[in-house]
Amino acid sequence: MLRKYAGFILLAVALVGIAIFGWWKYTHPGLPDGIAMANGRLEAEQVQVATKYAGRVQDVLAEEGDLVTAGQVIARMDTRDVLAQLGEARAQLLSAQSAEGEAQSALSAREADRLLARQELARIDQLHKRGFASSQLLDKARASMDAAEAMFQAAQATLRRSIAGIDAAQATINRVEAAVDDSTLTAPRSGRIQYKLIQPGEVVAAGTPIVTLLDLTDVYMTVFLPASDAGVLGIGDEARIIVDPAPQYVIPARVTFVAEDAQFTPKAVETKDEREKLMFRVKLTIDPKLLSLWESRVKTGVRGVGYVRVKRGIEWPENLAVKLPEPTLEAASENAGH
Template identity: 60%
Template sequence: MRMRMLGLVAAIVAVAIVAAGYGWWRWSHPGLPDGVTQTNGRIEAEQVQVAAKTPGRVMEVLAEEGDFVKAGAVLARMDTRDTKAQLLQAQAQLLAAQRTKEEAVAAVAQREAQRTLYRRQYGRTARLNKSGYASNDQLDQARAQRDAGDAAYDAAVASVSQADAAIEAAKATVQQIETVLEDAVLVAPRSGRVQYKLIQPGEVVGAGTPILTLLDVSDVYMTVFLPAKVAGGVRIGDEARLVLDPAPQYVIPANVTFVAADAQFTPKSVETADEREKLMFRIKLNIDRDLLARYATVVKTGVRGMAYVRYRSGVEWPATLAVKLPDEPR
């Protein structure tokens, strides 16, 4: 009898310990309120390909994998010796066109003076012919000189227009080559981290060949999938929270920036309510750009974790999902 009583007491104590432990676990891990759902995902960032615009030899690559670079930083340079020679030739052609215009302008002044003289001579000859002091041959000769002077003047004016066109063409060629030289210096289009170094100095590449792959750490997000019942209530701008596996003590705020219009996973035939529950929609959760700017040097992609999405407005976040961020890196 005594042994039975001891066994009963021991069982009661064990049940009490289990209940206390479960109660503590529930207190430290409260359930999610109705209107907040959870799922898992992975931190991602937009990738930017830094590529050669024109074919040529890569002279140097100034960034290494893992480097954090700011927008506008020089990442690589192409060999531009041939292009610089073309620029000198184009500049010489521009100078020649400008001198040709100067000569054409001087010719216009000369032809204008001759045209004025020939017109005056024709006028005097016409008056003399009318009075009988100049023959018709002299009048025809004066008229021919006048017409020749007008034609020479028009040709000189046309030469100036041609010179202007040649100058504009030469300027366009110079500008085009200067643009090629500018494009030969590859700069970071935005701040980010170098993920891959794809080309080594000395390699010859074609137009559009990627040299480096850059991760844009100002556009970081987690892609998750939610069932149709929940996704139907999610709206653009709804709040979310991210808890990453390597740092579960922190809670990162995010917002819904994309909700897929079509289901990503569907059964072969959707007929019953149970089957409709299997529909999954892609949701994109973006971290605020200003927040990312503060932690840009420590942002990493590929990290997995949990996402909590609020799909009903007005629902309060539980205390365990209050925003908590690490100290800002120096």
């Protein structure tokens, strides 16, 4: 009796095994010759939004997971000290402008004195030539002329210094105004806030990152392929990506990078078989316009599989035909508006 039931059990197990294998073959059809695959994960370029100057963080206006657009305000620094410097620089500018006015008036007076001394010297020189003025009087007129000329040159120098003072004060204002502007941190590009690194009220050093931004227009999968496959790939070649959380979709991509050097190698690389084990990093990038349609769904760190064609002229198999979800309503309406 036990043997009879054991036979039925073995038959049932075999049938279940055949069914599972058939299902697996149906859902995981084999790749045709000329298609290579490799495991990878979705990544995006990271941008650190950092403060240019040391100081206290007044506000952080973005939270982790927020979608932000280029130019959107991310954080603000406390600007009280900087605004005080700006007021001081503006006061110095007013003082320099006042000094410039005084120097200009003094220069006009010295120029008049020089003209008068020149005319007096010319008149006494004519009288001296006709014998109606003494040499002593002529020497005195020449000395007055020299003094007037020296006073005029000094007034010019004072005016140049006052003008330089205006330029210096204006440069200080420009620098401090730039510091005020830089105290408002904006997103350099559109993306998603990945990490909020600093809280309001914290005092930070110059160059401290406030948030980490993921650039959702530059999403890619990094895979590693053997030399025989990576060696035939060209920049711009078509690729496909399937991510583990959504295996029903096939995402189109392009080869945008192939490493020149192997990323990891066997201990010895002497024979052809050993050279075949060399693995090269390949970057499969998704079209930014495509990403914009599913911006709210794009996530990094997701595992999946990347596929590339390593033979020219072959078609993508049916299971790797592009298949995408419906775009979000917001993205679809925004793209329709453009």
